[in-house]
Amino acid sequence: METGGAETPAFGQTEINWDKLDKTKFYVVGAGLFTGITVALYPVSVLKTRLQVATKDVAERTAFSAARSILKADGIPGLYRGFGTVITGLIPARIIFLTALETTKVAAFQVVEPLKISEPSKAAIANGIAGMIGSTCAQAVFVPVDVVSQKLMVQGYSGYATYSGGVDVVRKVVKSDGIRGLYRGFGLSVVTYSPSSAVWWASYGSSQRLFLSLLGYGSDCQESPSLGEIVGIQAAGGVVAGATASCITTPLDTIKTRLQVQVTGQDKRENTRQVIKKLMAEEGWKGLYRGLGPRFFSMSAWGTSMILGYEYLKRLCVKE
Structure with a gap:
């Protein structure tokens, strides 16, 4: 990985160093590429959110019933509510994340390289640190x-307010709660997404090394995997990473979502403890895993699509 050439030939062929990339091309092409992936997977995020905020007496208990309800009421546009806001904000957030991820990964690999541990363990530690720092930096946006x-x-x-668009939401939130209203759930978001990103990238990095070893491309192998093998390994690593991260972090994501969608201007807002207590009272522990199916699919599908797109982007943007 990014160790300035310290990797063995087999492992080195699967990664492209940050200093070898044309940064301008990387950011411009990357913005378009990730926008396309977001368009494809955004409806899953809408379904996850609807399931996470559903009250006990709501009939929508599965992703399919929620999808039917949305399509019946609003058609396809209903599955893309808030998309304009998301895509506008995700571009700078993604730039911040990828820059922090890659630069931190270089430093992290230099730190763990002298350690006498396996390649998967080194990759897990370095990728995990980079994923956590990258996500923490991106949370501001x-x-x-x-x-x-x-x-x-x-x-x-289910009783939630109606808005004319993203600008209307910002105006009403700021008017009611000030700028801090836009950062409601910030602490929980950092606690949710930073560990989630750390788990995702650690799982991806270690599983990638493990799959390479299983295919015979260990640290003592002088042969390099083919492009097809590399793509297959990266796709499998994305699935493993998405599945692992979704199972571990869904309860925190459910709580965070409930905190963020509370009605603006409401006199008595629930805090984190009250949200947990209410979920536990309604459904027990499984209430904390509302939306696990869509989140599991979203993180696995997004992870696989994102990592394949990301690795392709890096190959595309290598300096001449």
């Missing part, structure tokens, strides 16, 4: 986008 988009996703549903 992502949280306000998340707050606005989730309010748009659930507007008019």
